[in-house]
Amino acid sequence: MREHQIVGSVLLILALLPAWNGIQILVKYQNKVGARAAGGYLILLGLLLIGLTVAYWFKAGKNRTSTKETPDGDKGGNRYILTGLALIFGYVLLMDFLGYLLSTAVFLILYLRIFGAYRWTPIVIGSLIAAAGSAYGWERVGLTLPGGILPWP
């Protein structure tokens, strides 16, 4: 499937969702004051988005040129993106369980090792100091961050 078809399909789904939700509101709240406006607005936006998506589909299909193609040598770049994303997702997942301090230290250690290729000892020491120092700083300015399994911050 060509890129513009994938994008168009996603946009179509994003357009149908509000249109459908708008119809549900009109049906469910037909006697409520203001319900027609609330639901009608969603339907209007959904229909406009459908119209523009169809226009995009046809125009992109006719042109069949891609904008901002990444060069062939950028397969390495895509690998960096995926790795970076995985690290960021992992960081946020861990923050809820381990808390800010530990999750930040783990994130920094892994990131610096993978992307910076620094040695383990300075990475671990530096990351722990940075994580603890920043946690202390946030606490001083009155910012409450997830504590997780540690009693502090």
Add this chain to the structure above:
Amino acid sequence: MDLVNGILSACSPINLLYAFVGCFLGTLVGVLPGLGPASAVAILFPFTSYLPATGMIIALASIYYGAMYGGSTTAILMNVPGEVASVVTALDGYEMTKQGRPGPALAIAAIVSFMAGIVGSVLIAFLGPPVARLALGFGPSEYLGLGLFSLTAISALAGTSLIRGGIVTLLGMLLATVGVDVATSIHRLTFGSVLLLQGFEIIPVMIGLFGIGEVLSSLQEKIEKPPGGVGRLMPSGEELRKGLIAGARATVISFPLGLIPGGFPAIAAFLSYSVEKQCSKYPEKFGKGVIEGVAAPEAANNAAAMGNLVPLLSLGVPAGPTMALMIAAFTMYGIIPGPLLFTQHAHFVWTVIGSFFVANVILLVLNLPLVGLWARITTIPYAILAPTIIILCNVGSYAMRGSMFDVWTTILFGLVGWAMSKKGWPLAPAVLAFIIGPMIENSARQVISISPALLLGRPVFWGFIFACFAAIWFSRRLLPKVKNA
């Protein structure tokens, strides 16, 4: 007299401190590769929310100006523009660096930015109140027209495709509807989720789009190493004269552009560069390292940014993503930007306008001596900068409501922002539509509840509708010629 009092109030020690720290932090973040003014304001916004209302606005405005200058620094030194407007600066600025003259390029950028900022501040002081008085007569029809014109202009001017701009605008408007409808308490686009009931906050969305998204983009791009030093700083007398003339011309052209929603500093920069090239006795030298090629877009950038503040303060309409954040800042303190701002919060608004003068002076004083420091900061490995930015983004998002939902929102929109940027889809229309969409919906509801026929007798509304078509025509016919000149 109000302006004088505002400047005096802005010169209080605490306000001066906010302006200084804002300029410093803004320049610091703006100097980081890949991050521009919108990113800087988005990332630092949560940390300014602990300040009083005046302090927060002063700090945010200072961050904005500082980041604009910081973005120009990386454009000149490393050919890595911090934002679209700096792309034009890089054309001649980086060439001057390659010729061993980064110092004069950086210096003229600072000087003309200062000049444009001061002129813009004066114009805001003179234009703001009359525009606000004019807008006092606006009813729902006029606000509906203004909202439609704003979104059309932004969709048309933000990118290369009107269809893409329109799609992104509509997505932004839909995003703003998620949650509980204030007028009816009906749940919209929540799909039974308790989390979605609270809706999306603009700050985590923007931090994602302009913070995380830019970091992801930078991971993919190769960033040139900056040169070691900047050498002689000040331009020669002749360069200074040429730069000031180019800067003055750009200021005159660009401030009115900034008054229009969607009249981004980027468009002003392109237009001014194009005009300067056409006015020059040696247009063939543009793009090869001429001082006017740096002065014109830099002055245009600042002048248009100042112009953006007039619709913000007087009409409550953001002209760009950063102004959308300013509205969020105002709203946090229960201050509604718009026609009543100059009457109900006169001291506050004049202090803010006065702070624009002060911030521009501080920037000139700060950046010229510290240009060597900013150049050195660009040498910090990106493997260290990137996780720092990511941590700041996550902490900033969490700080807004103490909710991990906002952090996940930031990550999600970071991914969306990266994907959109990679494929050439504009981001700014979504952000502005998020802010302006509710205004359009409320105005439309009021018009319909009174009578749709109300629109027939409202010439201002039809004036805005005509302006919509003019914006589309301008984007189709004139803008490509300006960018290719």
